[in-house]
Amino acid sequence: MARTVLVTGGSGYFGTLLAEQAAAWGHDVRIFDLARPGPDTTAEVVIGDVRDRTALRSACEGVDVVLHNVAQVPLAKDHDLFWSVNVVGTANVLLAARDAGVGKVVHTSSSAIFGIPEGNPITEATPGRPLEAYGQAKLEAEVLCHEAAASGLDVSIVRPRTILGHGRLGIMAVLFEFVAEGAPVFVLGGGTNRYQFVHADDLADAVLRAADRPGPATYNIGADDPPTMRETISALVDHAGTGSRVRSLPTGPAAAAMRALAGADLVPFAPYHWLLYGESLWFDTTRAHDELGWAPQHSHASMLIESYEWYLTHRSTLNEPGRSHHQSPVPLGLLRLLKRLP
């Protein structure tokens, strides 16, 4: 059924893709973002900030569905913005939706709410236990969704694992640069941890399906059969054929070094990244399969290779200004030194 869909954060990496897919589903799409979307969008555009309630109110007029994707991402490392954008901003979106009589809100959450889990897989019943400020803010935002649902707004939550896909870079650029240059790439503690990704297209499909299903619900979304980190990266290295080899660093010292360097802004990672790289975190996606009829089309190896190929093609133009965190490569900082290791 064609509906008017508001995509908040619709100019960001995932928001752009989601807006395109929503249009392909036949919806009338409106984008709400601080930044203008790309030139080829067919969507109606409202420029605004989720911290501005007036702007949100007009953006929600006549809207049937809100897909809420605005977030200050972990790379921002700005705790005040985590609160004002991710928590208060979410409250603003939920209120604007409620007051405008929006029929459905789908809130994009994060697997960061689980920190380093005690066990895997994680189901929708697993309690959140974030380890850092970004994850805490995303969990607070989920609590607000539940509160809004309790007072009558139909809000569902989708929690994606690490998103990949063409055009998705952020910290992945670090890995891709190492592979492209034939430098050694590192896993932690042998790389036996199971680390899950999800393809942006598969995630967008899950969000749109969740939007079509009445009643508040929560869905964990990740690609099927997550392999170990070493298996995933080996598949990429084999594909690239640049002479890169997978090497392992001991988990404890590497994490300690990352903590020190990230604190001093000498490496591009936020706590959420270094905490998780050597850990297992994967979702049981049974509920999404059963209730939404969702089935991911992309495997771990294929999406990593797809992202890498996109990176190779666009490498020369990536540092242009005006791209979102997730569309831009992060500067390497001291990680550059690791490349020199034999």
Add this chain to the structure above:
Amino acid sequence: MSSDPAATVVVTGAAGWLGQNLVRALAPTRDRVRALVQAPSEAPLLELAGPSVEAVVGDVRDPDAVDRLFADVAGATVVHAAGVIHPDGRTRPFFDVNVGGTQMVLDRARRARAGRFVHISSNSPFGANAAPTDRFDEGSAPNPYLAYGRSKLDAEDLVRRGFGRGDIEAVILRPPWFYGPFQPRRQDRFFSALRRGRFPMVGDGRQQRSMVFTGNLVRACLAAEVADGVAGRAYWVADAEPYELRRIFAGVREALEAEGLAVSGPDAPRLPRRVADLAARADALLQGVDRYVQPVHVLGELRDTIACDIGRARAELGYEPEVSLVDGMRASIMWCLERGRRL
């Protein structure tokens, strides 16, 4: 014997520890909940409680803000819960906010022809009990403890005078030490220190403290709103019985364990009573020169028995506390864990 609850309730201090709980209790059943919050970012978080919640952003000392709060609320119940308990370094805000703010709210409530005025006071106008088995009741003589106690006593006096003039139909509630959901960060730190056996126990821990679970206090506010024949009176409102301090510490550790958080260390390191006596003296000296140092204040108060008898609230307000220590502490811990707070 009681009247009907008002369709509109005005709450000051709505983003505070009591206010958050109270607004959420009121939102589903009232037409309008006017809620005064200080920071713009607090407004949307509170308004999510339901479409009846109308947040007004501003300071209780700001006439414009309080005018907006009381616009068109004739007949509304007022719960005046705004107050400063741990100011940032100076004692001045105790008087500006607790006394000046109360004066402002009383005045605007009168002009707006508001209904029942529930004033949230404190144990602090009454100081400490002489012996661990003594209890404050409504006949106890004022003996304010330092600047906070004096400010809350002044505020009570303003309320009583306003009632005496026929300005407002006031009921004063005197809750002691709070615990419950929507706790401030200082309570997180209290829990995590107790969890690790690092919060000091002053003396033998047999000094008694009344505490009030925020849910119980919300019930008391709702009871005070509708009870007949109680205007002009003050009531002590707390959990059913006071607890020994050592029981409070043990109860928190029990609740942490029951919520799956392993506790470590001894129950609490012992501090001789005279250390707390010194802290209390230092606190008094500091407050004498307009300085407020929270840890010194808290340590000084830990030696005392501050316990009350809630018999009159039970009899006249029909107040019945339903939750006691461990269950209430568990609810608080659960609230923290749901939000990813680390204890």
